[in-house]
Amino acid sequence: MKKIKINLLSFLAIVLLTFAIQIINASGQExxxxxxxxxxxxxxxxxxxxxxxxxxxxxxxxxxxxxxxxxxxxxxxxxxxxxxxxxxxxxxxxxxxxxxxxxxxxxxxxxxxxxxxxxxxxxxxxxxxxxxxxxxxxxxxxxxxxxxx
Amino acid sequence: MKKLILIATVLCLLFSISFSQSKELNIGDIAPDIRLPNIKGDTVSLYTLKNKIVLIDFWASWCAPCVNEQPKLAALYKKYKNSVFTVGKGFEIYGVSLDNKKKSWQGIIKKYNINWIQVSDLQFWASPVAKTYNLQELPFNLLINGKGEIIAKNLHGDKLEKAIKKILIRSDK
CATH class of the missing domain: 3.40.250.10 (Rhodanese-like domain)
Known part of the structure; x- marks a missing residue:
């Protein structure tokens, strides 16, 4: 159960990080x-x-x-x-x-x-x-x- | 007494501001007349199209999505031009361009073989019609019935055709 929780948190962290990078890239394009x-x-x-x-x-x-x-x-x-x-x-x-x-x-x-x-x-x-x-x-x-x- | 005068002044001011702003047109409202010149310079009034179903298409040659939509409008025009509707006979498109250069406007008309009504005062966003119709963006359109009532607002592609089909009685090509 603990392992699933850690995996889920890791997945969420990766998604959030990717999203943040995309935002930084997009704003830097102008x-x-x-x-x-x-x-x-x-x-x-x-x-x-x-x-x-x-x-x-x-x-x-x-x-x-x-x-x-x-x-x-x-x-x-x-x-x-x-x-x-x-x-x-x-x-x-x-x-x-x-x-x-x-x-x-x-x-x-x-x-x-x-x-x-x-x-x-x-x-x-x-x-x-x-x-x-x-x-x-x-x-x-x-x-x-x-x-x- | 001073307070009363102040309140009256504020109310007058708010009243005048609300009246000076253009009103948003909604479904059921009567579309105001538009009297603008076509490519030849002859004034064409929207109200001469009474009894027909009319799509008022606000566009400009500098608006890419508007230009991309023209072939789709051509298909609709061909398909429903002579159709009979619940409130109106015949389908017409009244294209209002917010161009400011006749050459650019004419160029797109020629390129896409646009054979429906096209008018423009060549005043770009400063055109009084943009204020009357409270335009916020392009492309923008209104579908009006034979009585001049707005029956659909800013529909494109399949949604637009669906709105036309909804009032269709007979399609005569």
């Missing part, structure tokens, strides 16, 4: 760190406070909806990456940069990862991904945050 996700409300606040340093905002999705954002085009396209690279080459490495797409939930978005990887590779130190986990409608427009007029 090119951004948790502190590089910018809350939408925080970006919106900067628009209302002209004294606050204004970031350079790049739309790397299908339409530049957010106020003051620059339309680059979908980050999955080579042409967009080329266009962005050119714009980024004019900025200092400590520039305050925000990128966003908002087409789909993060796990299905084809645009955010190639762009974030590019920013990492180019050695930028202060770049953030706007945290739009569902899409730009739910996480930005519906909240009444600033959009282009």
């Amino acid at each position: 090119p951004w760190k948790a502190n590089q996700l910018l809350a939408p409300a925080d970006l919106n606040k900067t628009f209302n406070n002209p004294k606050s340093p204004q970031p350079v905002i790049y739309s790397i999705g299908f339409q530049a909806i957010i106020k003051n954002s620059i339309d680059i085009g979908p980050g999955r396209d080579k042409e967009s990456l080329k266009k962005l690279k050119l714009q980024l080459s004019k900025l200092p490495k400590d520039a305050n940069i925000v990128i966003y797409c908002g087409c789909c939930p993060f796990n299905a978005c084809p645009n955010i990862r190639p762009v974030f990887n590019l920013l990492n590779e180019m050695g930028f130190k202060n770049h953030k991904l706007l945290n739009l986990p569902q899409n730009i409608k739910v996480d930005w427009i519906d909240k009444g945050f600033a959009i282009k007029k």
Whole structure:
């Protein structure tokens, strides 16, 4: 009986360990760190406070909806990456940069990862991904945050 | 008195907020009209399809699951286009694209030989129709009967066909 109990506990420990490793691996796959996700409300606040340093905002999705954002085009396209690279080459490495797409939930978005990887590779130190986990409608427009007029 | 004014103000504010937000559409509700241009630029109203069973398909060329679903919709369209239903005669699909580039939208229509109604204001997620229909994600669809009532919400694949079959009287190809 004791042997069965030990075996069961060992089995459970292995399952839990495998599960934990999978979680660590999955979270480590994203090119951004948790502190590089910018809350939408925080970006919106900067628009209302002209004294606050204004970031350079790049739309790397299908339409530049957010106020003051620059339309680059979908980050999955080579042409967009080329266009962005050119714009980024004019900025200092400590520039305050925000990128966003908002087409789909993060796990299905084809645009955010190639762009974030590019920013990492180019050695930028202060770049953030706007945290739009569902899409730009739910996480930005519906909240009444600033959009282009 | 001051307290009373404060309470009244808060209530007014809550009332205005609840009204400014788009209402979630549920089964039994009447689907609001949509009047958007097709590829040629002609406005097509959803309400011109009254008396038919209509699938309102919200999609976009940049949404992979939406694009993957188009051949399945084509099969349903072919199968039930001329069918007779309990509340409605004929089956139509009213595709609403959240694309923002006409070329991309048109490209998918051509690629998949989509021969049902397709409309778009090319405003991406900022489209007013996304607000009216309280869209939260894509793909999203609604099945409406001949009276314009919503009879099924966001069904795909076999579940969608099952909902169509449920109201089918006669299938005329």
